[in-house]
Amino acid sequence: MPNASERFRTSLRLAWRQITHHWSYPLAHLIVLAVFFIALRTAEDISAKAILETIPGDIGIALASLAGILIAGASASRSPGAKFSELEQSFPGGSEVILGRSLASFLASILFLIEPLLFAALNGPWDSFLSGLPIYLAEGCLTVALPVALVWLLAHRSGLPTWSYPLLGMVWLGFFGLGYLTPFYSNPAFGLLNFMRHGSSYYSEMWGRLLLDETPRWADLFYVGLGVAALVLLWLVQTANRLHRVPAAAPLLLAASLVLSGFSAVQYSGITSDWLTNHTPWVQTIDPATHVPRQHVAEPYPFGEPPAVEVDVRNYDLTLDFSNEAPKFHATLELGNDQDRALQEFVLLLNGRLALTESSLPCEKQGIWLRCSAPEAFAPDGTLRLELSYEGTIHEAGMIPSRDWQLKDFILPNGLRLSPQAAWYPIPYSPSLEDQGVRNDIFLLRKPALVTLEVIQSASHPYRLASNLPHVDANRFESQGATWIFLIGSPNLVEEQMGDIRLVTARNDLEAVRGAAERYRDIYETYRTIFPAVNTHTALVMALGEELGLPEETHTPPTLEQPVIISSRYVLWSMGAWDQSLSSKYYLGDAVLAEFWLLNRATQLGDEAWSYPSMLWQVNNSPVWYATSSFLWEYYESGGDALDLAERINVRIADQAGGPGESPFSQIVNGLLQVYQQGGQAGLVHAINQLSLMSEETYNTLYAENPEALRQWIVEAGDEAL
């Protein structure tokens, strides 16, 4: 075999030279370089690893595989095209010449990964680049190897006509596009057909790519199988042609690699379709009559008739123990009975993957449903203590629009994300809310509960934690009143105090979201003077990658201690110091005001302030809220200058649909302007306080049809302050 290896090396060397010494090769590198440094420069704000893991990295791999197709086609056609193959077929040897040349095509193609790598490396930081490098190289090589091997298989006998190259390129890129077509991306199994690397989740600087379970591994193995199969087929065909016999190992290898590929594809689509059918705790249906989306518990109630009443939780004492292999949870709940009759049993929701190990009351759990019996009649206004131990992991997927399915809630060795939608703590089931068609908030508590949350970290993988509840120490959170619990943890998590804002984000995002956080701080400081009754000192701003599974997404309810604003890093990047657009008002101003609005109501109305769906109306649909938010935004922008404010308000009114008429909007903002002009800030504080306490019912009965009266009412409220 020494001659065979010599032939392999010589063919490789010559083919390499013929590819790389051709003028088109350096030119192609220049073009790819230009694509990155001119066309993709907007990707600059993200870390090196994020560049490699997201669209720029994908484009790099696509371009390399496209180059691979062209190079392999040209290289394979060279000998037949020059009629040299008639000569070289008379030389001794089996498949080694073709394999050497294919390897040269492959090597010359993967050099096109240098440009994306360079682009990422220059973007930094260095450690992020190094940690992204191995996976990128491995997946890049896998993706490039397959088309190179396929084109060689196609072209090694008689070469390719020139017109076929664009066709091949289009077919290849078409596979990539396929993943983005609606019928395909809605079925996650088609993520596998996205030849430009499987699955496209958002990249999170906190946790990396949140691809589903083992899908990356199965997708990679799918490609390994196909690539090896193509290579073995090339070997087999060439050996059969040259030596008129089939190498004994080849059919076995071919079968094995195809089996591997098929098996991986089945596993991949198994996982993804499993998500579609089995693991969605909530489903949303649209009521055909009213077009109102409604959220339901996906699994039917397994214990007979679903309950008609609910309990509420007054107190949660939660412990998450990650010191063992399987996460263990311990929950002590103090339940209250708000109903006017005694309860024999009550129903809670707890994630279907969690298994109950102990309970202080007789309980049974099936799927997400947890039914417990009260030992003796659970009297109205009574309380009941329930201790639960459960274990298992959390693993929930969600679909991000125009992307694939990705992990939403999870406990991984290198971090966790537990949104309330995952029901990782026992949530009282509320039949009334299901009926009312509340959207994302089926898991919100009706009344704030006292919560303590303690995390016992694994000794081998400790990481930082953050929650919507205030920190007590690194692993402990407490709130006097919270209606939901969100917990995240990651080694990349950073917290920064910026005046009255506590910013929680990923280390690599910190720089980019600071500008937006500073604006939150300014807005927060201004709005706080309008709501002196709200006793908070710090607002929590979480700048994260995605907001799946959170209540009302942009307007997450506060805890009693602090406003909680959770916003997307993608949005915040563009909301730095300069953005003047209306989206600034929406994402920054409204987000802060919603928190103050709810806290102001809570301080004065108590538990009633949290009740759904009126809370939703208050900070989303209420014309009073909407007009006040516009007024306050202009108040903040004008810095309190009455003349400037008046001018801005007039512009705002003119911008409103329907013009300056007598709409509630113009009546409210004009009323507030009048109050400010006459009574200054003190008047404004009084009037806005009154407005925020107005109920939906009051508004609808007294003012919806008579906005002029509302204006009158506002002006009077302002006068009271004097």
Next chain:
Amino acid sequence: MNIEIYNLSKSYKTTRALQEVSFQIPGGVFGLLGPNGAGKTTLMRILATLLLPSAGKVRVGDWDVTRQPNEVRRHLGYLPQEFGFFGNLTAFEMLDYIAAMKGVPRNQRKTAIESALVSVGLEDRARQNIRTYSGGMKQRLGIAQALLGDPSLLIVDEPTAGLDPEERIRFRGIMGQLGSQHTVLLSTHIVADIEASCDRVAVLQRGRVVFNGTPAGLAAIAQGRVWDVELDQAEWTALQSRYHLISSRPQNGHVHLRLVGTENPLGRGTPRSPGVEDGYVALISNDNQFVEVEHA
């Protein structure tokens, strides 16, 4: 090296290119003659392991071309009728690559390439890109590559096509040299090449062997049937269908002809002793009536 061909047949989709061809090549320079489409290239490609026969057996030395193609290739120098090189390489680089393919050890390659280049007279152009070569130079380079690796069997398909007279003579010299130790199978349309270099010759026609013997034996087919004669145009037109024309030369209103035919033309012909070309023409023109051939 001895080559044995038994009942060899090859059919393409619609054509039967070889039909039950059998003969032996004991060694030396063996010529293959035949009109266009007779199956010479087909036969040579089978011997050179490029093509699988439809039926029959071919042994090259101790090896079966179908079952041990690589053994055959190891001892083979092949010059196809139609071929090409990588134009962007120099002759030296191209030969270096081919030498490596043929398993010439690295330390012997340079000498082997240089001597092959010298034997085809290309040593001065060895460092130029093949793209700049003329057709004849490419043909000579093709001969040079066939010589690499010291093959004991040389199969050359119309090697002298496109060569100038000087090169053709040089080529005959190479063949003569090689024929003393190696087996050379040579196909050509140029009968003079056969006369100059071949020990034995076979004639293929429509896929069948119609002659197998020495060049002298081929010439002898036309014994007593070669005539020199002077005719005028009208006479020639009348006789044309019964004779085969070897050559004609106009001479003061008449034509001076060399003809092959059984009868003395108009009784005015002078009998001539036949050459290989006469024998070949006599053989081919007899079509199917002449199948009994001399077997060695």
